[in-house]
Amino acid sequence: MSSLRLVMISLVSLILIAVLTLITIMSADQNSTVKLVEQYYTAENGLIRAYGIPDNETFLSESIGLYMQYLLLAGEKERFDRQYNLLLNHFLAEADGEVFIQWKIGDTISTNSLVDDLRIIQVLTEAGHQFSEPK
Template sequence: MAKGQETTVQQIVSSHYVNDKGVIHAYPDDEKSEYLSESIGLYMQYLLQINDEQEFRKQVEILQNQFLVKVDDRYFVPWRVYENAKVNALIDDIRIAAVLDQAAQTFNEPDFGALAKQIRLPIESQQHQEGIAVDYYDWSYGLAGKRVTLSYLIEELTINTDSFNLLKLEKDQLFFPEYYDFEKERYMASDEVHMIDQLLIAINRFDQDIRSPEFDSWLLAEWEERGMLAGRFNRETGTPTVEYESLAVYYYLWQYLERIGKPELAKEAFKQAELVIGEEVPGELHFFDFIHYQMMVAAQ
């Protein structure tokens, strides 16, 4: 996977994905692309996975100096920087706080745990509806969002376990609704489904001991027939609406297949991801796809 003399993921990130302040941008060699809290959270997750304490500490400094914003006596992580964003993103905050807690143990650094607590505090105290964590909190208006995205309800959401009840849908179905709307008091579903969302929801349900037999049957049949998984599908027909494949889709497919006891198919998903990425790294890969693929590689 080497490109020139860049033989590690860290070297590729340093050469192609960061600006002069070390902040990760979305697309390689494009400093005008977005700078997302999602990216630093995923990179920290990868660095902890490979036990790179030195680079992890650098990312914590970047998080504190470039992302963390103080409002009154609270801190929040805007979902993107350099855009004067006044809202956070639940999934990114959970991921960052969880990896900081894990790193506090792995690297014997209590300050990481203290930072994780700071990031979680607003979610506990104000970012909820009816006691359930919601997608974001708007710090400019002091208002919590009115919906929760089901793919955000990852196992690490330990501070708001009532939220997991939303994963218990009234009936088994091929595809899951994307989010719950508190104003309309019902689940909302799009006509076209994104497989990253669907696989994440299936994983979240599995982690809460909720099985998804209809989705599983469709998924296994789709894989057996095509040997690949497209990025989007029609909700009603279960047929692909796009031709492209996504490395992040294969990461979550690999994770889900491992969970449901299909390790051989999980290996096939990894091999398909290898074919998709080809020889050119990073090429034009969005950081989200790039780092998910690298996390999958590191786990093999």
């Protein structure tokens, strides 16, 4: 057998394993994840706490972006829309006429996080297609 053929067989095997893993994950009880987030990580105002500790009200764009990504994959449009509105109302900031997503909610926060911004952009783009509503 040629080395190219072995590489192709290995690649196809890895793809098959990835697809089967994804199917297993997606068929798991999605409600349990939502319940966990809502019970331990969601503050009274609906924002996702970074550390799940009620006494630590730290809200990061990373947390809301990851949760929005999960809600999109789970097809949870209503919950996704709630997080989208929280993103708009709490994380957007303006400086020098430019709008950006704060990496952390706070009056003195004047920076963003590129990796979180890219995740949120990707999630919003995909949600626009999946839910037929541009974000």
